Structure formats: C-alpha cells, structure tokens
Amino acid sequence: MSKKRPLSFYLLAAFFGLFVLFLYGPFSAIFLLSLQGPEGQLTFPMRGFSFYWLGEVFQQQRVGDFVSAFQRSFLLGLLVMAITVALSVLAGMAFRSKFWGSNLIFYLTISSLIVPSILVSLGIGIVFSLLGIDNQWYSSALAGHLTWTLPFAFLIMVGVFNRFNPSYEEASRDLGANDSQTFWQILLPLIAPSLIGVGLFGFTLSYDEFTRTSLISGENNTLPLEIFGMTTNVTTPALYALGTLTTAFSFLLIGVAVAAFQLLSHRQEG
Template identity: 55%
Template structure:
C-alpha cells in the first residue's frame, strides 16, 4: 500500500510552523547557549569555549546588585500572587454560577485591566499609595505621634502595592479560566452529594474541588508565571526594592559579560520547573479523578 502524496500546501504550512517555533523559542535558545561560554566569551557569537564560568560569576554577584535577594523577593511575591489568584478566582467562579445583581458590570470591571496599558495601571497604583502615604502622615501628625511619623516611610512595598498591581494582571485570567470550567461543570454531582446529606462546604470540599483541581493547578501556574516575569506593572508600584525582572532590566545597560545570560538561563529554568510541576500535578490529579470515578 502506498501512502498518499502530501499536497504542496502541507509543506508550506509545515515550513511556516517551523519558522514560527524558531522565532518563538530561538531567542531563549540563543541565551542558553551563550551562557555556557568560556572565560573569554562575549555577548555575541561565535561561541568561545564551553564552561560554567559565568554561572560561577553569577553566584559571586553582579556588582552592587544582590541577585539572591531579588530572586527571593520575586519568589515570595510570585507565591503570594499565586495563592491569592487561586483563592479569589475560585470564589468568584462559584459566585458567578448564580445570577448576581450587577454581575456583568463587575465582570467588566475585573477584566478591564487586561486592556489598560500596564504602565498606566502601575502609575495609577503608585499614585494611589502616595495619596495613602499623605493621609497616613497627616493622621499621625494630627494625633501627635511624632516618633511614629518620623519612622514612617511609605506604604509602597512588595506585598502591598506591588501585590495589588500583579493581581490586576493575574485575577482576570484566573476568573476567565473558572468561567470556562464552571460553564461545563455538571451540577448533578453536587445534587447527589446534597441528597446524601452533605453540607455545602462538604459538597465543595469532597465533590467540586476534586473535579476542578487540575484547572485550579493551571490557575496557580498562570498566577506564578505571570507575576514572575512582570515588569511594567511593577515598575511604578514596587517602592524602594526591586524584583528580579526589574534588576535584570537594569543590568542590561551595565553588565557587558555573559553573566547576564547565565541569569536569564537560571530564571528560565525556574519558570520551566514551575510549569513542569504544575503539569505533573494536574496530570496526577486527573488520573486520580478518573481512578476514583471507576
């Protein structure tokens, strides 16, 4: 039996897809390759030797920038954003299963931040917290709390303004995912649980949550990865510290060695590990769900 000859359009589309994949992942591959250069390596090709030299240099530090501290700040912020995105998205998804007064308006308000320029959102949040600073200082002065006023800095910070800025980016995605999940969720399982005497909390914990668990893991992955590499929404709302992406952006104009490529490789590996862990956990939950349904 001879196989059918593929039409010319197939090869054209295959070539187009290959070029698209190369365009999408080529820059990442170039950064990874150049990060493994030898001591004489530069910022461009050709590759000069192969070694872990620039990773050792990265571990020693990049000038006055504390990469380790910036990494921990980004991890902490990413985990906080991930947790809050999951909680609020699931609660909002449950709430929107019922008809809410003003629900459409509320939904539009939530997703509006997706169409607003990120830098404008960041500037707005920064201005809000500066107004909050002014109000707090006036209140402290009014109540005669001079010592507290003298030691007060700003409400802008990693887990205040920056956290809020990141949530304006991650929550709409989480909410849209939950809408898609609950739109095809069969309420028969909940009704069966209630018929068996389960309370609303027990029905959610033992029926709904296990069924939507793989999607919840996906929301967690979105929350962390979107926060992990966010720059624009962080820039004006972070206060007096920097996250790793902001430090990396600043280093692009001062670091002239492949150490910056090594840093890019490390951050990419962290992202891939998070994505891999999320996919593995979602797959395990899916298999467990199918096994329990038998």
C-alpha cells in the same frame, strides 16, 4: 499500510517548526554565550566552553543582586498565585447564578486588561502614597500584579464553572452532605486540574511582570527590574547565564504543573 498524509499536514508541520524557531531561536544565542569560559564576552565568537558564568550568577555582581531579586520575584509570585486561585474560585462560584449588578461587576473586572498598565501602576502608587503605605514589592507590587492576574483567572474560572455539571453537587446533597462537604470533597477535587493551570498562569504573569512593577516596587527590585537595570551596566556573560537559568526554572515549573495535572486526572478517572 499506513495512510499517506496530505500535503496540508506537511505545510502545517513546517509552519509549526518556523513558529518554534521564531520563539526559541533568539534564546539559543543567549544559551550559547552563557556557556563561555572565564574570558567570555557579550558577543560572538565564543571564547572557550565552561559553566563558569552559570556559577557566577550566584556570586556578588558589580552592579545589582540576582539572588535577592529572584527571591523577591519568587515569593511575590507565590503570593499572587495563592490569592489569585482563591479569589478566582470564589468569583467563579458567585457568577454561577445571576445577581443584581453581575454584568457591571464582570465588565469592571475585565476592564483592567484594557486599561494601559502604566496607568494602573501610577494609580496604585498614588493611592498607596495617600494612605501612607510605602511602595514595596510585598504590598504595592502585589496589588499591581493582582490587577493583571485576577481578570485572567476570573475569566478562566467562569468558563470552568459554566461547563461544570451541577448533578454532582445535587447527588452529594441527596446523600446528606452539607455545602461545605460538597465543596471540599466533590467540587474542589473535580476542578483541581483547572486550578493548577490558573495557579501556574498567575505565577508566571507575576514572575515576569515588568511594566506594572516598575513604578510601585519601591527600592527593592524584582528580577525583571533587576535584569533591565543591569542591561546598561553589566559587561560580562553573567546576564546571559541568568537568562539560561531562569528559562530552565520556567521549564521546571511547567513540568511540575503537567505532572500534577496528569496525576489529578488519573485519580479522577480512577
């Protein structure tokens, strides 16, 4: 006979259900309104059912351009992800041992999470202006996003390396491997699942970042800025359809990351 579950299990399950409803309940309205017919409006009741507005996202809008803004956000997210993963690994390896000034560098790194983001973006914009560099999504926006993603990734990698067993590296060196071979053939494969999480985290933080981008993106908007600018101008459910598509894209990224994580985990176990 199955063991009877305690009352606390049902209470926690109910709380979790309310939590999920709180997170995704408001989105359900966006999802439904994006599936209206061509005569659809911005509020209920729904006027027909079709995928018309999902297709309209890829067409020329009265105001703004969804496709170009998505491309800029996607490319910027990939750049931020690659740089974040590379620098966080190097920083994590450096902090495996104490060195002079390590505490100061540590606190300076995480202080970016405490400083108001609007001040960070203002400072970056001023510095780029003094250097004569135009504020663009691939330069100043990239710098602004890295001030947001690197501290998080750095803290994660410090935790990963604190739990890493150095005996693997010692065994590799005993077998004649040099430092480069030990890193690429032993250390990197072992921490690869963690790097997937760091990469996904960095990409998503950059992909939906608004505040740090608002003052330093130049004349070309990223997707969050384009959406914000169109909320006061768009009079069709195309904006709701964009929300549906970007949410589906986010779940797709999560699925790919989970599949890659499981694949690497199975290889390590094998």
